[in-house]
Amino acid sequence: MAAPSRMTFSFISALWRRCSLLACLLLAAPAWAAEVLLTAAEDSDGVQAFTQALARQRPEDHVTFTPLKDLPAPGRLPASTRLILLDLPSLDWRLQDDQGPPTLVLRISRLQAHQHPGAAQHAHVSLLWSDPPxxxxxxxxxxxxxxxxxxxxxxxxxxxxxxxxxxxxxxxxxxxxxxxxxxxxxxxxxxxxxxxxxxxxxxxxxxxxxxxxxxxxxxxxxxxxxxxxxxxxxxxxxxxxxASTYSDQTDWLAVLDRLLDHAPANWPRSVYPDHFKVVGxxxxxxxxxxxxxxxxxxxxxxxxxxxxx
The missing domain is CATH 3.40.50.2300 (Response regulator)
Structure with missing residues (x-):
């Protein structure tokens, strides 16, 4: 059998280098990068500031805000989207559809959830409590x-x-x-x-x-x-x-960052922020x-x- 030529070795070596580079790039790319969509009935400076803060905290994700009136039915949104609701009107909109992307409801109180019984029962909704435990x-x-x-x-x-x-x-x-x-x-x-x-x-x-x-x-x-x-x-x-305990925007960003690092299948049905402060x-x-x-x-x-x- 003829020995492999020098050209064949060069080709194999170049191919190996390219495959190794591609593997390194794939390993370096965040596996959890996602489309993160925030919505609320009304836009405001506060909403935009919060969206920008979350975007800075998660530069690997595509974080955007879209007013509720500009969104289709939840079931028509891509299943890969990570949806974050910022008010009760957006929660009412989400509860109208059993289908749709995994959803985090930000800053909802225990009493508000009690008044929206479908929120705790919805298969794709996780509640982030606003009132102190x-x-x-x-x-x-x-x-x-x-x-x-x-x-x-x-x-x-x-x-x-x-x-x-x-x-x-x-x-x-x-x-x-x-x-x-x-x-x-x-x-x-x-x-x-x-x-x-x-x-x-x-x-x-x-x-x-x-x-x-x-x-x-x-x-x-x-x-x-x-x-x-x-x-x-x-x-x-x-x-x-x-006095009281409370969680501020920094604490909410921290809990969102932690949850978004995990697959939605592992999101809890409800959760309080891990971090909190005391005011007197x-x-x-x-x-x-x-x-x-x-x-x-x-x-x-x-x-x-x-x-x-």
């Missing part, structure tokens, strides 16, 4: 008010479903949940009754109970009774409650004779506690 809020109380044992909780028809879970989280902490229904927010008697039987008030993220119209009555009653209000969110702390109102603490909340230290303690089983 109940267990985390209770642990916050034990950190900043260690003597408090009776946790007063105002609830309404829409938020009553949270009470069993709240009691479940309170039991291991030796806390007692003292519930009080408040159907008529113009009537202060339920509020006064609850304050007389509680050590601290924990606010649920229920906008029927905690809103600009009720804030004055709630906060003035809290001061008058020298009873702290914890929660329901960072905005209410700025208005005059004592120093003026309120002083007026109630309570030690000022060390926000960074308390957040670190809570996070460490959640890492342990």
């Amino acid at each position: 109940l267990a985390r809020q209770l642990r916050l109380i034990t950190r900043i008010l260690p003597q408090a044992r009776r946790i007063g909780v105002l609830y309404g028809a829409e938020s009553e479903f949270l009470l069993p879970e709240l009691r479940q989280h309170a039991a291991p902490l030796n806390l007692e949940i003292v519930p009080q229904r408040w159907d008529n927010t113009s009537d202060s008697r339920p509020l006064q009754s609850l304050f007389r039987n509680s050590d601290v008030l924990l606010g649920l993220d229920d906008p029927q109970l905690y809103n600009p119209k009720t804030a004055k009555n709630l906060l003035l009653s809290s001061y008058a009774q020298q009873l702290p209000l914890v929660g329901p969110n960072a905005g209410f702390v700025r208005a005059g409650s004592l 109102n120093a003026q309120v603490a002083r007026s109630l004779g309570i030690e000022q909340v060390d926000e960074a230290q308390v957040a670190a303690q809570l996070a460490e506690g959640e890492k342990r089983p």
Whole structure:
């Protein structure tokens, strides 16, 4: 048999180099690169800023925003798209179609999901909770008010479903949940009754109970009774409650980045951000004779506690 020619060896060597280069390029290319589509009923500077921040965080992906009115039915979008919904109208649009791409619903509260029962049941939808986890809020109380044992909780028809879970989280902490229904927010008697039987008030993220119209009555009653209000969110702390845990845009970007790194089949049905912060109102603490909340230290303690089983 004739020996291979020098030209044949050169050809094989060149082919091998090209194959090796192609393999290196394929290995270097991110396997999870995807079309990431954000949508909401209305565009805004905030929406555009968030979209741009996510695009900077994921340069390997194609991240875009399209107003809801410009989108086809969900089932007509490419199945490879990663869809992120930014408001409730876009969620209503998504729930109308059983088909369509995997979908992340950003910043939806437990109460809002309860009002949209199809959201938790949809096979292609994952919910990213906006309200602070109940267990985390209770642990916050034990950190900043260690003597408090009776946790007063105002609830309404829409938020009553949270009470069993709240009691479940309170039991291991030796806390007692003292519930009080408040159907008529113009009537202060339920509020006064609850304050007389509680050590601290924990606010649920229920906008029927905690809103600009009720804030004055709630906060003035809290001061008058020298009873702290914890929660329901960072905005209410700025208005005059004592403290709360919360997640900001950086935390939301982090959870999106983590989820988008995984195949949608591995996305959880619902999830809270892993990262969070604590906000306290120093003026309120002083007026109630309570030690000022060390926000960074308390957040670190809570996070460490959640890492342990």
